[in-house]
Amino acid sequence: MNIKKKVLLIVPAYNEEESIENTIESIRKFKNKLKENEIFLDYIVVNDGSKDNTASIAKNIGVKLINLRTNLGLTGGFMAGMKYADRKKYDYAIQFDADGQHLPEYIPSLIEASEKGANLVVGSRFVDEKRPVSLRMLGSIMISFAIKITTGKTINDPTSGMRLFDRKSINFYVNNHNMTPEPETVSYYIKKKFNVQEVQVSMQERVAGESYLNFSRSIQYMIRVVISVIVFQPFRK
Template sequence: MSKVLIIIPAYNEADNIERVVNKIISEYNQYDYVVINDGSKDNTADICRRNGYNLVDLPINQGLAGAFQTGMKYAYKYNYDYAIQYDGDGQHNPEYIADMLEMAESKNLDIVIGSRFVTEKKPKTLRMIGNQLIELCIILASHKKIKDTTSGMRMFNKKMIKRLANYMNYGPEPDTVSYLIKCGAKVGECQVRMNERIAGESYLNTIASIKYMYRMCTSILLVQLFRRKVK
Protein backbone atom coordinates (compact mmCIF):
# COMPACT_ATOMS: atom_id res chain seq x y z
CA MET A 1 0.00 0.00 0.00
CA SER A 2 1.35 3.44 -0.94
CA LYS A 3 2.51 5.72 1.87
CA VAL A 4 0.49 8.94 1.68
CA LEU A 5 1.20 12.15 3.59
CA ILE A 6 -1.33 14.95 3.99
CA ILE A 7 0.53 18.27 4.26
CA ILE A 8 -1.51 20.93 6.08
CA PRO A 9 0.05 24.43 5.94
CA ALA A 10 -1.64 26.52 8.62
CA TYR A 11 -1.43 30.25 9.25
CA ASN A 12 -3.78 31.64 11.91
CA GLU A 13 -6.14 28.66 11.66
CA ALA A 14 -6.96 28.35 15.36
CA ASP A 15 -10.68 28.30 14.57
CA ASN A 16 -10.34 25.48 12.04
CA ILE A 17 -7.30 23.29 12.65
CA GLU A 18 -8.82 21.08 15.37
CA ARG A 19 -11.83 20.19 13.24
CA VAL A 20 -9.67 19.54 10.16
CA VAL A 21 -7.09 17.31 11.84
CA ASN A 22 -9.52 15.43 14.08
CA LYS A 23 -11.53 14.39 11.03
CA ILE A 24 -8.40 12.94 9.42
CA ILE A 25 -7.38 11.14 12.61
CA SER A 26 -10.82 9.70 13.35
CA GLU A 27 -11.99 8.78 9.85
CA TYR A 28 -8.95 8.59 7.56
CA ASN A 29 -6.12 7.29 9.70
CA GLN A 30 -4.81 5.17 6.83
CA TYR A 31 -3.06 8.39 5.77
CA ASP A 32 -0.33 10.19 7.67
CA TYR A 33 -0.49 13.95 8.14
CA VAL A 34 1.70 16.82 9.26
CA VAL A 35 0.63 20.33 10.24
CA ILE A 36 3.09 23.03 9.16
CA ASN A 37 2.39 25.95 11.47
CA ASP A 38 3.63 28.91 9.43
CA GLY A 39 4.53 31.31 12.23
CA SER A 40 0.90 31.86 13.21
CA LYS A 41 0.16 34.87 15.41
CA ASP A 42 -2.82 33.14 17.03
CA ASN A 43 -2.76 29.93 19.10
CA THR A 44 -2.74 27.46 16.18
CA ALA A 45 0.53 25.90 17.39
CA ASP A 46 -0.69 25.68 21.00
CA ILE A 47 -3.82 23.83 19.88
CA CYS A 48 -1.71 21.38 17.87
CA ARG A 49 0.66 20.73 20.77
CA ARG A 50 -2.20 20.35 23.26
CA ASN A 51 -3.81 17.70 21.06
CA GLY A 52 -0.54 15.92 20.31
CA TYR A 53 -0.78 16.54 16.58
CA ASN A 54 2.13 15.81 14.28
CA LEU A 55 3.50 19.34 14.01
CA VAL A 56 6.34 21.23 12.38
CA ASP A 57 6.35 24.67 14.00
CA LEU A 58 8.07 27.33 11.90
CA PRO A 59 9.27 30.19 14.15
CA ILE A 60 8.49 32.92 11.61
CA ASN A 61 6.01 33.22 8.76
CA GLN A 62 7.46 31.81 5.54
CA GLY A 63 4.38 32.25 3.37
CA LEU A 64 2.50 29.43 1.68
CA ALA A 65 5.44 28.53 -0.57
CA GLY A 66 7.81 28.14 2.38
CA ALA A 67 5.32 26.11 4.43
CA PHE A 68 4.55 23.94 1.42
CA GLN A 69 8.23 23.21 0.75
CA THR A 70 8.74 22.40 4.43
CA GLY A 71 6.01 19.79 4.10
CA MET A 72 7.62 18.40 0.95
CA LYS A 73 10.98 18.17 2.72
CA TYR A 74 9.25 16.19 5.47
CA ALA A 75 7.67 13.88 2.88
CA TYR A 76 11.02 13.41 1.14
CA LYS A 77 12.89 12.73 4.38
CA TYR A 78 10.42 10.04 5.44
CA ASN A 79 10.18 8.47 1.98
CA TYR A 80 6.49 8.95 1.23
CA ASP A 81 5.11 7.73 -2.10
CA TYR A 82 2.59 10.56 -2.39
CA ALA A 83 2.08 13.91 -0.67
CA ILE A 84 -1.10 15.97 -0.73
CA GLN A 85 -1.32 19.74 -0.45
CA TYR A 86 -4.30 20.24 1.87
CA ASP A 87 -5.81 23.45 3.25
CA GLY A 88 -6.08 23.98 6.99
CA ASP A 89 -9.35 25.91 6.74
CA GLY A 90 -11.68 22.94 6.24
CA GLN A 91 -12.44 23.50 2.56
CA HIS A 92 -10.93 20.20 1.42
CA ASN A 93 -12.55 16.79 1.90
CA PRO A 94 -10.33 13.78 2.72
CA GLU A 95 -12.92 11.40 1.28
CA TYR A 96 -11.54 12.17 -2.20
CA ILE A 97 -7.96 11.22 -1.43
CA ALA A 98 -8.62 7.56 -2.30
CA ASP A 99 -9.97 8.55 -5.73
CA MET A 100 -6.98 10.81 -6.36
CA LEU A 101 -4.57 8.07 -5.32
CA GLU A 102 -6.29 5.51 -7.54
CA MET A 103 -6.07 7.89 -10.50
CA ALA A 104 -2.40 8.63 -9.84
CA GLU A 105 -1.50 4.96 -9.66
CA SER A 106 -3.67 3.63 -12.48
CA LYS A 107 -2.67 6.35 -14.94
CA ASN A 108 0.93 6.75 -13.71
CA LEU A 109 0.43 10.46 -13.07
CA ASP A 110 2.94 12.78 -11.42
CA ILE A 111 0.30 15.25 -10.19
CA VAL A 112 -3.41 14.82 -9.54
CA ILE A 113 -5.48 17.96 -8.97
CA GLY A 114 -8.63 17.76 -6.89
CA SER A 115 -10.84 19.61 -9.35
CA ARG A 116 -14.26 21.15 -8.84
CA PHE A 117 -14.92 21.30 -12.57
CA VAL A 118 -14.27 17.94 -14.21
CA THR A 119 -17.99 17.23 -14.42
CA GLU A 120 -19.41 20.45 -12.95
CA LYS A 121 -19.67 23.84 -14.66
CA LYS A 122 -17.83 26.88 -13.35
CA PRO A 123 -20.03 29.54 -11.74
CA LYS A 124 -19.93 32.98 -13.33
CA THR A 125 -18.11 34.91 -10.62
CA LEU A 126 -15.14 37.28 -10.66
CA ARG A 127 -12.91 34.62 -9.12
CA MET A 128 -13.94 32.08 -11.75
CA ILE A 129 -13.19 34.57 -14.52
CA GLY A 130 -9.70 34.69 -13.08
CA ASN A 131 -9.62 30.90 -13.00
CA GLN A 132 -10.53 30.81 -16.70
CA LEU A 133 -7.86 33.37 -17.60
CA ILE A 134 -5.21 31.30 -15.82
CA GLU A 135 -6.57 28.22 -17.61
CA LEU A 136 -6.09 29.97 -20.96
CA CYS A 137 -2.55 31.00 -20.04
CA ILE A 138 -1.64 27.40 -19.17
CA ILE A 139 -3.06 26.21 -22.49
CA LEU A 140 -0.97 28.78 -24.35
CA ALA A 141 2.18 28.00 -22.36
CA SER A 142 2.04 24.23 -22.01
CA HIS A 143 -0.74 23.06 -24.40
CA LYS A 144 -2.53 21.35 -21.51
CA LYS A 145 -6.08 22.13 -20.34
CA ILE A 146 -6.46 22.35 -16.57
CA LYS A 147 -10.08 22.99 -15.64
CA ASP A 148 -9.51 23.95 -12.01
CA THR A 149 -6.24 25.87 -12.07
CA THR A 150 -6.61 27.42 -8.62
CA SER A 151 -7.51 24.28 -6.69
CA GLY A 152 -5.33 24.03 -3.61
CA MET A 153 -5.83 20.26 -3.28
CA ARG A 154 -3.04 18.59 -5.25
CA MET A 155 -1.37 15.19 -4.95
CA PHE A 156 2.29 14.73 -5.95
CA ASN A 157 4.14 11.46 -6.54
CA LYS A 158 7.60 10.57 -5.25
CA LYS A 159 9.38 12.10 -8.24
CA MET A 160 7.61 15.42 -7.70
CA ILE A 161 8.19 15.29 -3.94
CA LYS A 162 11.94 15.05 -4.52
CA ARG A 163 11.94 18.03 -6.89
CA LEU A 164 9.65 20.21 -4.79
CA ALA A 165 11.60 19.44 -1.61
CA ASN A 166 15.07 20.14 -2.93
CA TYR A 167 14.83 23.00 -5.40
CA MET A 168 13.81 26.64 -5.15
CA ASN A 169 10.99 28.46 -6.95
CA TYR A 170 8.43 25.67 -6.80
CA GLY A 171 5.52 27.32 -5.03
CA PRO A 172 2.16 25.53 -4.73
CA GLU A 173 0.58 27.64 -7.46
CA PRO A 174 -0.73 27.26 -11.05
CA ASP A 175 2.47 28.68 -12.57
CA THR A 176 4.45 25.84 -11.01
CA VAL A 177 1.99 23.28 -12.39
CA SER A 178 2.31 24.86 -15.84
CA TYR A 179 6.11 24.77 -15.63
CA LEU A 180 6.15 21.14 -14.48
CA ILE A 181 3.91 20.17 -17.40
CA LYS A 182 6.41 21.76 -19.79
CA CYS A 183 9.12 19.73 -18.05
CA GLY A 184 7.22 16.52 -18.82
CA ALA A 185 5.08 16.00 -15.71
CA LYS A 186 1.89 14.03 -16.31
CA VAL A 187 -1.08 15.80 -14.74
CA GLY A 188 -4.70 14.70 -14.28
CA GLU A 189 -7.81 16.05 -12.57
CA CYS A 190 -10.13 14.20 -10.22
CA GLN A 191 -13.62 15.50 -9.49
CA VAL A 192 -14.03 16.66 -5.87
CA ARG A 193 -16.40 18.80 -3.85
CA MET A 194 -15.09 21.60 -1.67
CA ASN A 195 -16.62 23.25 1.36
CA GLU A 196 -17.09 26.89 2.18
CA ARG A 197 -14.76 28.27 4.84
CA ILE A 198 -16.57 28.07 8.20
CA ALA A 199 -14.31 30.31 10.30
CA GLY A 200 -11.52 32.80 9.74
CA GLU A 201 -10.92 34.89 6.66
CA SER A 202 -9.35 34.07 3.31
CA TYR A 203 -6.48 36.33 2.25
CA LEU A 204 -7.97 36.40 -1.26
CA ASN A 205 -10.36 39.34 -1.11
CA THR A 206 -11.37 41.08 -4.34
CA ILE A 207 -8.23 43.21 -4.69
CA ALA A 208 -5.94 40.36 -3.67
CA SER A 209 -7.69 38.05 -6.17
CA ILE A 210 -7.07 40.49 -9.04
CA LYS A 211 -3.41 40.85 -8.04
CA TYR A 212 -3.08 37.08 -7.77
CA MET A 213 -4.60 36.57 -11.22
CA TYR A 214 -2.23 39.14 -12.74
CA ARG A 215 0.80 37.61 -11.04
CA MET A 216 -0.08 34.07 -12.15
CA CYS A 217 -0.79 35.04 -15.76
CA THR A 218 2.44 37.05 -15.98
CA SER A 219 4.46 34.24 -14.47
CA ILE A 220 2.97 31.55 -16.72
CA LEU A 221 3.32 33.51 -19.96
CA LEU A 222 6.56 35.41 -19.33
CA VAL A 223 8.62 34.35 -16.32
CA GLN A 224 8.31 30.60 -16.87
CA LEU A 225 9.11 31.10 -20.56
CA PHE A 226 12.73 31.86 -19.63
CA ARG A 227 13.05 29.14 -17.02
CA ARG A 228 15.25 26.22 -17.99
CA LYS A 229 13.32 22.98 -18.38
CA VAL A 230 14.42 20.20 -16.05
CA LYS A 231 13.19 16.72 -16.92
Protein backbone atom coordinates in the same frame (compact mmCIF):
# COMPACT_ATOMS: atom_id res chain seq x y z
CA MET B 1 -4.70 -0.67 -4.48
CA ASN B 2 -2.77 -3.86 -3.77
CA ILE B 3 0.36 -2.32 -2.30
CA LYS B 4 -0.05 -0.25 0.82
CA LYS B 5 1.18 3.27 0.07
CA LYS B 6 2.53 5.82 2.53
CA VAL B 7 0.57 9.05 2.16
CA LEU B 8 1.34 12.33 3.91
CA LEU B 9 -1.16 15.16 4.17
CA ILE B 10 0.73 18.44 4.44
CA VAL B 11 -1.46 20.99 6.23
CA PRO B 12 0.08 24.50 6.11
CA ALA B 13 -1.55 26.71 8.73
CA TYR B 14 -1.30 30.41 9.46
CA ASN B 15 -3.61 31.83 12.14
CA GLU B 16 -6.07 28.95 11.81
CA GLU B 17 -6.96 28.53 15.49
CA GLU B 18 -10.69 28.56 14.65
CA SER B 19 -10.53 25.71 12.15
CA ILE B 20 -7.42 23.57 12.68
CA GLU B 21 -8.93 21.24 15.28
CA ASN B 22 -12.01 20.50 13.14
CA THR B 23 -9.81 19.92 10.09
CA ILE B 24 -7.65 17.40 11.94
CA GLU B 25 -10.72 15.73 13.36
CA SER B 26 -12.13 15.24 9.85
CA ILE B 27 -8.84 13.64 8.77
CA ARG B 28 -8.82 11.34 11.78
CA LYS B 29 -12.40 10.23 11.19
CA PHE B 30 -11.56 9.41 7.59
CA LYS B 31 -8.41 7.55 8.61
CA ASN B 32 -10.36 5.40 11.06
CA LYS B 33 -12.65 4.27 8.23
CA LEU B 34 -9.79 3.08 6.03
CA LYS B 35 -9.29 -0.62 5.62
CA GLU B 36 -5.99 -1.87 6.99
CA ASN B 37 -4.66 -2.89 3.57
CA GLU B 38 -5.59 0.31 1.70
CA ILE B 39 -3.19 3.13 2.54
CA PHE B 40 -1.05 4.28 5.41
CA LEU B 41 -2.31 7.82 5.98
CA ASP B 42 -0.20 10.28 7.93
CA TYR B 43 -0.56 14.03 8.37
CA ILE B 44 1.53 16.93 9.57
CA VAL B 45 0.66 20.54 10.36
CA VAL B 46 3.15 23.19 9.29
CA ASN B 47 2.55 26.15 11.57
CA ASP B 48 3.76 29.10 9.55
CA GLY B 49 4.69 31.49 12.34
CA SER B 50 1.08 31.96 13.45
CA LYS B 51 0.36 34.80 15.84
CA ASP B 52 -2.63 33.03 17.37
CA ASN B 53 -2.99 29.66 19.12
CA THR B 54 -2.67 27.44 16.05
CA ALA B 55 0.56 25.79 17.24
CA SER B 56 -0.59 25.16 20.80
CA ILE B 57 -3.91 23.68 19.62
CA ALA B 58 -2.07 21.35 17.26
CA LYS B 59 0.24 20.24 20.06
CA ASN B 60 -2.65 19.70 22.47
CA ILE B 61 -4.45 17.37 20.08
CA GLY B 62 -1.28 15.38 19.42
CA VAL B 63 -0.56 16.33 15.82
CA LYS B 64 2.87 16.04 14.21
CA LEU B 65 4.01 19.62 13.92
CA ILE B 66 6.62 21.58 12.03
CA ASN B 67 6.68 24.84 13.94
CA LEU B 68 8.19 27.69 11.91
CA ARG B 69 9.08 30.56 14.22
CA THR B 70 8.59 33.22 11.56
CA ASN B 71 5.98 33.54 8.84
CA LEU B 72 7.47 32.30 5.55
CA GLY B 73 4.22 32.36 3.61
CA LEU B 74 2.55 29.40 1.94
CA THR B 75 5.58 28.80 -0.29
CA GLY B 76 7.99 28.36 2.63
CA GLY B 77 5.53 26.44 4.74
CA PHE B 78 4.66 23.95 2.04
CA MET B 79 8.31 23.48 1.11
CA ALA B 80 9.03 22.52 4.72
CA GLY B 81 6.34 19.86 4.49
CA MET B 82 7.60 18.57 1.15
CA LYS B 83 11.15 18.26 2.48
CA TYR B 84 9.78 16.21 5.36
CA ALA B 85 7.87 13.99 2.90
CA ASP B 86 10.98 13.54 0.77
CA ARG B 87 13.22 12.77 3.75
CA LYS B 88 10.76 10.25 5.18
CA LYS B 89 10.23 8.68 1.72
CA TYR B 90 6.46 8.95 1.53
CA ASP B 91 4.95 7.60 -1.69
CA TYR B 92 2.56 10.53 -1.94
CA ALA B 93 2.28 14.01 -0.47
CA ILE B 94 -1.02 15.87 -0.58
CA GLN B 95 -1.41 19.59 -0.12
CA PHE B 96 -4.39 19.96 2.23
CA ASP B 97 -5.86 23.24 3.46
CA ALA B 98 -6.22 23.89 7.17
CA ASP B 99 -9.43 25.90 6.81
CA GLY B 100 -11.82 22.99 6.33
CA GLN B 101 -12.43 23.44 2.59
CA HIS B 102 -10.77 20.20 1.51
CA LEU B 103 -12.53 16.88 2.15
CA PRO B 104 -10.40 13.82 2.98
CA GLU B 105 -12.82 11.36 1.35
CA TYR B 106 -11.39 12.33 -2.05
CA ILE B 107 -7.88 11.15 -1.13
CA PRO B 108 -8.42 7.65 -2.64
CA SER B 109 -9.49 9.22 -5.96
CA LEU B 110 -6.28 11.25 -6.09
CA ILE B 111 -4.20 8.16 -5.34
CA GLU B 112 -6.06 6.08 -7.92
CA ALA B 113 -5.30 8.68 -10.62
CA SER B 114 -1.62 8.59 -9.67
CA GLU B 115 -1.52 4.80 -9.74
CA LYS B 116 -2.81 5.02 -13.32
CA GLY B 117 0.22 7.12 -14.26
CA ALA B 118 -0.23 10.69 -13.04
CA ASN B 119 2.71 12.31 -11.24
CA LEU B 120 0.69 15.29 -10.04
CA VAL B 121 -3.05 15.15 -9.46
CA VAL B 122 -5.19 18.25 -8.98
CA GLY B 123 -8.40 17.90 -7.00
CA SER B 124 -10.65 19.86 -9.34
CA ARG B 125 -14.16 21.19 -8.84
CA PHE B 126 -14.70 21.43 -12.58
CA VAL B 127 -13.98 18.10 -14.27
CA ASP B 128 -17.53 16.76 -14.37
CA GLU B 129 -19.19 19.96 -13.22
CA LYS B 130 -19.29 23.14 -15.28
CA ARG B 131 -17.25 26.06 -13.97
CA PRO B 132 -19.56 28.99 -13.27
CA VAL B 133 -18.94 32.17 -15.21
CA SER B 134 -18.70 34.87 -12.57
CA LEU B 135 -16.44 37.64 -11.43
CA ARG B 136 -15.17 35.34 -8.71
CA MET B 137 -14.17 32.74 -11.31
CA LEU B 138 -12.62 35.23 -13.74
CA GLY B 139 -9.13 34.69 -12.34
CA SER B 140 -9.40 30.91 -12.59
CA ILE B 141 -10.63 31.16 -16.19
CA MET B 142 -7.76 33.44 -17.19
CA ILE B 143 -5.15 31.24 -15.49
CA SER B 144 -6.58 28.16 -17.24
CA PHE B 145 -6.29 30.01 -20.55
CA ALA B 146 -2.70 31.05 -19.82
CA ILE B 147 -1.72 27.44 -19.04
CA LYS B 148 -3.52 26.17 -22.15
CA ILE B 149 -1.78 28.52 -24.59
CA THR B 150 1.67 27.91 -23.09
CA THR B 151 1.51 24.13 -22.49
CA GLY B 152 -1.33 22.90 -24.70
CA LYS B 153 -3.02 21.25 -21.69
CA THR B 154 -6.29 22.27 -20.10
CA ILE B 155 -6.36 22.56 -16.32
CA ASN B 156 -9.93 23.32 -15.33
CA ASP B 157 -9.29 24.30 -11.71
CA PRO B 158 -5.73 25.70 -11.58
CA THR B 159 -6.24 27.54 -8.30
CA SER B 160 -7.28 24.41 -6.41
CA GLY B 161 -5.03 23.93 -3.41
CA MET B 162 -5.73 20.20 -3.16
CA ARG B 163 -2.90 18.52 -5.05
CA LEU B 164 -1.23 15.13 -4.84
CA PHE B 165 2.47 14.69 -5.66
CA ASP B 166 3.93 11.25 -6.28
CA ARG B 167 7.43 10.18 -5.21
CA LYS B 168 9.03 11.48 -8.42
CA SER B 169 7.33 14.86 -8.24
CA ILE B 170 8.09 15.25 -4.52
CA ASN B 171 11.77 14.79 -5.21
CA PHE B 172 11.62 17.19 -8.14
CA TYR B 173 9.86 19.80 -6.00
CA VAL B 174 12.45 19.87 -3.22
CA ASN B 175 15.45 19.81 -5.56
CA ASN B 176 14.51 22.70 -7.84
CA HIS B 177 14.48 26.45 -7.35
CA ASN B 178 11.45 28.74 -7.18
CA MET B 179 8.91 25.99 -6.54
CA THR B 180 5.61 27.19 -5.09
CA PRO B 181 2.26 25.57 -4.27
CA GLU B 182 0.64 27.74 -6.95
CA PRO B 183 -0.68 27.36 -10.54
CA GLU B 184 2.73 28.33 -11.97
CA THR B 185 4.15 25.12 -10.54
CA VAL B 186 1.40 23.02 -12.10
CA SER B 187 2.28 24.66 -15.43
CA TYR B 188 5.98 24.02 -14.83
CA TYR B 189 5.41 20.31 -14.17
CA ILE B 190 3.57 20.07 -17.48
CA LYS B 191 6.45 21.83 -19.22
CA LYS B 192 8.90 19.34 -17.68
CA LYS B 193 6.85 16.43 -19.10
CA PHE B 194 5.32 15.23 -15.85
CA ASN B 195 1.90 13.63 -16.19
CA VAL B 196 -0.54 16.10 -14.64
CA GLN B 197 -4.20 15.09 -14.29
CA GLU B 198 -7.35 16.32 -12.58
CA VAL B 199 -10.00 14.40 -10.67
CA GLN B 200 -13.40 15.65 -9.65
CA VAL B 201 -13.79 16.73 -6.01
CA SER B 202 -16.15 18.89 -4.02
CA MET B 203 -15.05 21.52 -1.57
CA GLN B 204 -16.69 23.26 1.34
CA GLU B 205 -16.74 26.94 2.02
CA ARG B 206 -14.22 28.10 4.61
CA VAL B 207 -15.51 26.91 7.98
CA ALA B 208 -14.01 29.69 10.12
CA GLY B 209 -11.63 32.63 9.93
CA GLU B 210 -10.99 34.81 6.92
CA SER B 211 -9.16 34.15 3.70
CA TYR B 212 -6.07 36.19 2.93
CA LEU B 213 -7.37 36.68 -0.60
CA ASN B 214 -9.95 39.45 -0.45
CA PHE B 215 -11.27 40.92 -3.71
CA SER B 216 -8.38 43.30 -4.38
CA ARG B 217 -5.75 40.70 -3.47
CA SER B 218 -7.51 38.16 -5.68
CA ILE B 219 -7.20 40.51 -8.66
CA GLN B 220 -3.52 41.09 -7.91
CA TYR B 221 -2.98 37.34 -7.52
CA MET B 222 -4.67 36.60 -10.85
CA ILE B 223 -2.60 39.19 -12.71
CA ARG B 224 0.64 37.97 -11.14
CA VAL B 225 -0.02 34.33 -11.99
CA VAL B 226 -1.09 35.03 -15.57
CA ILE B 227 2.02 37.16 -16.18
CA SER B 228 4.21 34.48 -14.60
CA VAL B 229 2.76 31.68 -16.73
CA ILE B 230 2.74 33.61 -20.03
CA VAL B 231 5.83 35.82 -19.73
CA PHE B 232 8.29 34.08 -17.41
CA GLN B 233 7.43 30.38 -17.55
CA PRO B 234 8.56 29.85 -21.19
CA PHE B 235 12.09 30.94 -20.20
CA ARG B 236 12.26 28.80 -17.06
CA LYS B 237 14.74 25.95 -17.40
